[in-house]
Amino acid sequence: MNSVKQQVSAQEWQLRVDLAACYRAVAMYGWDDLVFTHISARVPGSEHHFLINPYGMMFEEVTASSLVKVDLQGNKVMHSDFDINPAGFVIHSAVHEAREDAHCVLHLHTAAGIAISATKQGLLPISQQSLFALSSLSYHDYEGVALNQDEKVRLVADLGQTNFMILRNHGLLTCATTIADAFLFMYLLERACEIQLKAQLTGCELLAIPDTILAGIRAQAQQVTRSAGGGLAWPGILRKLDRMYPGYDQ
Incomplete structure (x- = not known):
């Protein structure tokens, strides 16, 4: 821990x-998918450097020192x-490059998220x-496993200025200016x-919230999402992490 902590700024x-706490929180809520899916964050003071999880490490194992810059x-810029x-x-x-405000990007493969992503109604x-x-x-x-660089253009075009995204047949994504907001958006x-x-499992007719209420919230989208708390x-x-998953700050 000391060697990594001493190599970076206090802000980083x-x-x-x-x-690291966000990774542990995802595990705590049961949203992780073994070693797959990711949460990334832009390094303070840098437009082109980011932190992401080490591939192969369970979310509950991620620590501040193990994150890769x-x-x-995707090239490592620090050992x-x-x-x-x-x-x-x-x-x-793709999201970090297109959205200056997307300091944190959170992507998950939860069962509920994928199930909704596979329905036409969404x-x-x-x-x-x-x-x-x-x-x-x-x-x-869905365009298959995300290895095609050309997909980035279409993904960011679909994302636009939104903070919530449903990746069809794939999962969920949120982005925000802070890790705390990205996590709450995903919650x-x-x-x-x-x-x-x-x-839907009840088989009963669903009661939709009136369009007037939905339209009002959409009209205030920026204020609503950015003040979510x-x-x-x-x-x-x-x-809660300190009680259940301590050690993320190592």
């Missing part, structure tokens, strides 16, 4: 701690004994949680998917 070390091409998943970074680098306005996502939601059609999107699946929930998440 804090980012490393928060990003790479450039937009690390670990490699990264090239397919994973195609998606993340996310429905049937819960309060869904409204936050629907206020800033986009979709991207809301994942919970909305879970609620929809449970409601990730910073308010984050300290509590860290305290």
Whole structure:
């Protein structure tokens, strides 16, 4: 820990701690997919350097020191004994490069998220949680394992200025200016998917939230998504991690 901490700025070390905590929080909520999917964050003071998980490490094992620093091409820019998943970074680098505000990009393969992504209707306005996502939601059609650099153009075009994305037949993605907000956005999107699946399992007719309410939230999308309160929930998440998954700050 000391060798890595001493090689980076105080701001980068804090980012490393928060990003490692985000990986642990994903594991804590049961959203991880073995060693697959990723969360990346832009290094403070740099437009082209990012932190991402070491490929092969379980999310609950990620630490501040084990995170790998790479450039937009996925090349390591600081010594690390670990490699990264090239397919994973195609998606993340595309979003980071296109969106200056996307300091953190979170991508998951949850069962609920993939299930909703495989339905033609996608996310429905049937819960309060869904409204936050629907206020800033986009979709991207499946193109196979994300190794094709050409897909980046289409992905960022579909993403536009939204903060929530459903990758068809694939999973979920959120991006935000902070790790705390990206995590909260994913919490809301994942919970909305879970609620929809449970409601559909009842076999009953679903009660949609009126279009007037949905239209009002969409009209205020920027204000709604950027004041979702990730910073308010984050300290509590860290305290829970300290009790259940300590060591992320090593």
